Amino acid sequence: MPLLTVNHLKKIYTTRFGGNQVQALSDVTFSVEEGEYVAIMGESGSGKTTLLNILASLDQPTSGSVILNNVELGSIPDRQLSAFRRENLGFVFQDFNLLDTFSLYDNIALPLVLSRRTPKEIQRRLLPLAQMLGIDALLKKYPYEVSGGQKQRAAVARALITDPQIVLADEPTGALDSKSTDSLLRIFEEINRMGQTIFMVTHSLKAASHANRVLFIKDGVVFHQLYKGAASNEEMYQHISDALTVLATGGKNGE
Known part of the structure; x- marks a missing residue:
């Protein structure tokens, strides 16, 4: 059974005064197996961000369902959603979403602090992750004191710590930058080889070429x-480029 199943998702947004409707998702169906590394691509306005927000349980579909490990996200009571996200989903954002008043250690530890884990358990989980990601010497520093690539490594550690x-x-x-991009993509490949399921929205052909699907x-x-x-990766890059050309020129569905 797939880890993630998306069934016939539709999302319609209604403007503030109800005059117009915008259909962001029409009929999205796919599944993700445990341990897969999946990227999703499309032009701006194609529905990628809307889809990601629904998978993250930050938005509700107009119809359809999302099932993660036998739990339908739409069935989770609102008061339990934050805890569900914290315990089951890891997030990595373009702009890092680190708190500047927290050290890297505290940023990474935050999900476990919110889950009321003990300082000893937090340290036991956090230090090996930081070492694997090459930021163990930076844990006392603040986000404004480190590079973009180092911030993103901290964000990856925060995503993985639960x-x-x-x-x-x-x-x-x-x-x-390109060097930090290459480093992050190697990290994603490594954690995927260790069994971590990844679902990535990207405009980058290079990033998508590292995914398995x-x-x-x-x-x-x-x-x-x-x-x-x-x-x-180079061959996958070319296959993706060809598919995006078909996408942009209006090829038929599935070609």
Whole structure:
């Protein structure tokens, strides 16, 4: 059984005074197996961000369902949603979303602090993660004292510290230079090899080429998908580029 199942998602936004409706998602259906590394791509306005927000339980679909490890997100009471997100979902954002008044250690520890874990348990989980990500010497520093790549490593550590069912990454390389991008993508590949499921929204062909599968969304539906298989990152990059060309020129669904 898939870890994540998305069934016929539709999302319609109504303008403030109810005069106009915007259909962000029309009929999105796909699944993600445990341990997969999936990227989703599409033009601006295609519904990627809306989809990610629904998967993160930050927004509700107009119809359809999202099931994570046999739990339908729509069935979770509002008062339990924050705890569900904290315990089951890891988030990596383009702009890092670190608190400048917290050290890197405290930023990474925050999900466990909110879950009322003991300082000893937090340290036991946090230090090996920081070492793996190469930021163990920076834990006393504040976000404004470190580079963008180091901030993003701290954000990855924060996403992983709860041992989430799935990591949701929103343009994780968008604010990084090329060297930091390459480093982060190697980290994503490494944690995926360790069994972590990753679902990433990206505009970057380079970032998407590191995923095992790429979904393409257009006009609120999944238009096409590519499996990496035995292809190299460079070959996958070219396959994605070709698919985006078809997407932009109006090829038929599934071609």
